Amino acid sequence: MLTVLISGLAIGMLYASAALVYNVMYSTSKVLSVTSGHLAMLGGVFGAWFVNTLQLPWGLGLLGGIAVGALFGWLTEVLAIRRVLNRGEDHLWLLSTLALATMVQQGVALWWGTEPRPFPRLFEQNFSSGVLDQKFWLPIGMTVLMAIGLELFYRRTMYGKLFMAMSEDAFAARARGVPTDRIRVMSYVLAGGLGGLAGFAAGQLTFAYFALGLTLTLNGFIALAVGGLGSNLGALIGGTALGLLSAFASYWFGGEYQQTFAVGLLMVVLLVKPAGLYGSLKVRQV
């Protein structure tokens, strides 16, 4: 029973990290990128590749995973966001990020293979340590750290404040001389790095598996929508709720209805509180 709790919590935190990634990108561009989950996938796959295949120490592997994530984050901004935002048709970014997500997933499938591959053990630990196993606690701890780090970043640092200014009102920020384009690029690189980090931290849980991306994109979004768009606290809570729900659901009812439960949660929340628990869907048309 305890293991259900912990494994649910761990996977929930992975979802939460995907939700955080959504938030970081959204803050500066008002775009919900389909690639959010794939960033974590890249972190896991390349982490495994650096450490297992290239035999690098895991520290370097971690940096490598983050770097690849950040690179892809940057690529997302350059290819899928920048030009599309200038066009100002709000549906286009969905298409472009969807396209990019498909490409990266299929690309990894072709290069890395469609079978899950092992992810290295990071710390010396007995495998029979059950609920204390690092494969649970790494993603949990890492996601919490990420959330706290983000909050500090937003509150304390100059760039963080610029991010906030942009998410409040991009035009006003630009008018006040904030280099909005550069900030946006930075936010995507940051999001990419965080995604890579999360994927690396959860690698032992998920294995290095190409199809992880789409799952995370969807479940991360559910976590986000439940917790409330733009709120990092909401992301944590939404992720936890979703993780525990699907864990216990599949514990009691078997795995057949996992997705159904997850989406059920989404639907209920959206019907009861469309803005999510801590979010605000600002829609000002006229």
Added chain:
Amino acid sequence: MNQSLILPVVSGISNPLCSTESVLAERKSSLEAVNISKDFDGVSALSDVSLSLQPGQVHGLIGPNGSGKTTLLNLLSGYYQPTTGSILHGGLELALSSVQRRAEIGVARTFQKPRLLPTLTVLENAMLGAWSHKQSGFLATAFAFPQVAREDKQLREQATELLHGMGLGYAIGRPANLLGHAEQRFLEITRGLLMKPRFILLDEPAGGLTEHEIEHLGSVIRTLRDAGIGILLVEHHTDFVFRICDRVTTLNVGKMIKRGTPDETRFDPEVIRVYLGA
């Protein structure tokens, strides 16, 4: 609900103390905002403003930026719902009814920044206005019942006529994204007219127009007025307003500071102080 009733243009109706039957007649057909207030999360944008828009009358709405002109217009057209107060038409409470409902009743509007469908032609943009009083339903259209084609043809002709009347005949087949600024404004008015409006609310229609074009706008507005349509004119271009309006309401920081004829307004010290300047 489709036939717009057209009353003879009575001058100086708005004197509140006149015979009860004419009051009833007014009530029946006017669009009224009664003691309206609107807050945006705590911040008051309008407080206790009343305005009565009569058929066949051009009603000017002026005031400095942020005085709540557009807010009032959005309240009348239904994009906002008032915090307190009511919006009446023919004794009918509209305060909470949707934008679409008001379109059905015959309240048309234009936008500060014209909102057209860029890829569609001028004719198509205009025809869209006829939506709320079209007869053909989804299925009838899908299965191409004969009356659908008939109605389509009819709307097409109406739109064409109105476009020529508005002086856009030459651009009828042109996609909207190739139109000049004035053309866009006139097209938006035409779209409004296709709605068979009783009232049309114009949000700064003269903005960005040349003197010459403003002249045309003025004559168009007069024509609409003479056709019995009530016009609310939100405008910064004050001498234009004073030239063509029958009544003028002046707002300042969400409150009404003057309602009266153009001349009364023009020489009102308060209006001069807060808006017109010496």
Added chain:
Amino acid sequence: MNNLSFLSDRKSLALALGLLMMVTVPWWAGNQYQLHMAALICVYWILISGLNLVIGYTGQLSIGHVGLLSIGAYAFAILAGKMGWHPALALVVAGALGGACGLALGLPSLRLPGFYFAMTTMAFALIVNELVLAEVDLTGGGIGLPGPAFPAPLDSPVGFYYLAATLALLVTWLSWNIVRRIWGLGLMAIRDNPVAAQAVGVPLFRVKLMVFVFSGITAGVAGAMFASLQSYITPDTFIFELSLFFFVCIVIGGRGSIVGPFIGTVVLTMMPELVAPLAKLGHFFYGLLLLLVVLVVPEGLGRVFELLHERFWPRPVHNDAITPDLKRLARAIKDQA
């Protein structure tokens, strides 16, 4: 591409040609394989032309229609196969069921903003697959079900092709009727400028829902035809990538066009068969195509032809000043009333 202006001679000629091609396929298709592909294209098109109203015209990006396809397919396989109904009846019911599920999906999701809507539809597709796998007794679970054939003469490849082609034409005709009338304008208004749409009285949600239900019906019918064409359906047939495929067909074909998406469907269906290397790249290729189109010609390939057209036959733009004809205006307003 502008569907409202009446067909010019060139257009009607193209239309006649297209019809001729469709009717004569069985003669010039060299063999049953090509006939199968033609039928497959028609079946896909039944779904896509309905979906086109949702995506291309109303601008609601549904990436979950494979779920509705699956529902239609299984409904047909169960009713006409297991329960031995007459296939024609099963086909109708499959369509109705598709419509009902479209309604059930649209009611909660169509009020949501774009990305929320897209994700919800995607989740819907996943759920459908999950339930299909879970309800073994009904759907055969992972083993799947045989897709029954239609009674003679529709059981032959040629017969089936003509059935599919007829349905495809019917659906095309229906959606064309919608888009060339004021309804089409309403849909495009919802897509391009919801505020303006409201201002003229378009009830956004209701209209979206109608169109979505329509697309659900076509998806259900397509599913039934698909089941029969495939002769056997399993859950691994209805993968998310198939949704993506439909989506890409429409987007590269061009929003607000019927011809564009049709060409898109034909080309994308044939391409992997003709160009083997692409089959290897699989969905990577669709992704690439989608990205290129969005970046280069977001209006879709149809737009390219328009641009060329304007390049070679530029429409004369003489900018005369606006001079209202007030008498005519007054008359026009009176006549309206």
Added chain:
Amino acid sequence: MKFCSTKLINSSALFIGLAIMSGAVSAQTVKIGWLSSLTGPLSSAAVAENQGVQLAVEEINKAGGILGKQIQLLTRDTGGDPTKAVNFAQQLAFKDRVEFVIGPVNSGEGLATTPILARAGVPNIIIGSVDELTDATKYPRAFRAINTNVQWISTANNYALNTLKKSKVAIIGDTSGYGTSSAKTAEELLAKAGIKPVYSVLVDPNKTDLTDEMTKARAAGADVVMPWTAATGLLARILNARGGMGWNIPVVGHPAIMAPQIKKLLNQPQYWENTYAAGYVSTSYGADGKLPERTQALVDKVRPSYGGAEIDVMFWWVALGYDTVKIIEYAAKTAGSTDPAAIQKVLENTNKFEGVYATYSWSPTKRNGFPDSNMAVNTANTFKDGSFKFAPR
């Protein structure tokens, strides 16, 4: 209009021309269609099988081909997508006019293609294990070379119940098509033996941790766990959970649990101990540590393509692929032609045709050529050079 109509005629002429040409080509060659899923999920088996197929074709062609005709192998990569499989089946049968079709690899695809090939009357060598794939009356020309799913499951059940003397079975399937159906079959077969599983569950193949399920299985008093899934990730997680819990009960199940890539996914190598799966006599080392000589011969032939190194795939896939072509060769030679009817006649009167992978027998009423006697149970962690040791008896 006129221009286009002429174009239309040209095109039709072109197609007819193609048809004739393809007819002409098939005069000098024997065309074999090979529906393989070399890419996409579950490609590992297909890739290995492809080795065997290619090898056999080369051999036969070197030796002068079938009936003096060279074999022309038309490989089609379905990527595991049934829709593509159907398209390619149509293509092979009606456009390329192949005389034989091998495959497809995945049952999901096979279920869709078999009826089509049956309608086309093309002899089809089935290499999918799902039982519905063969039917002497519905698909008279579909002959199965691989064992059936039932053979796998009953072999495993048999070992668990009678050899290991366990009766408290926990079944774990995955939610994929194959997993759900296999788990169902497993329960039915156990029921026949009068045994009801103490615990049975279907889990998402990508579920990150199986400790909960294994804990429940233990709580239910299970003394043997029988996983029915081909998802290596899931199988590895089952073994990891068992190891992590320090719960040392036997795991008996699907051959995939013996796959070398499982080893890489295990937390510790010893987690692979006490793990058994249905396998084959042909790819099992005898007491003398030797493979059956037919198998050994093939291993030696394949070895070069591994640069002399050890074989790192399950060798029986290769053997199966090799045999499919050999079966076709045998059928054509015996029939003296590639006429489908004649081929069917020969194959359905085949008694003990000796392949590498198995010794096949089909009859007019029996389309599953793989004999139970060729099934075996292997110990997972004895994987060596593509084959395994027998499980302790």
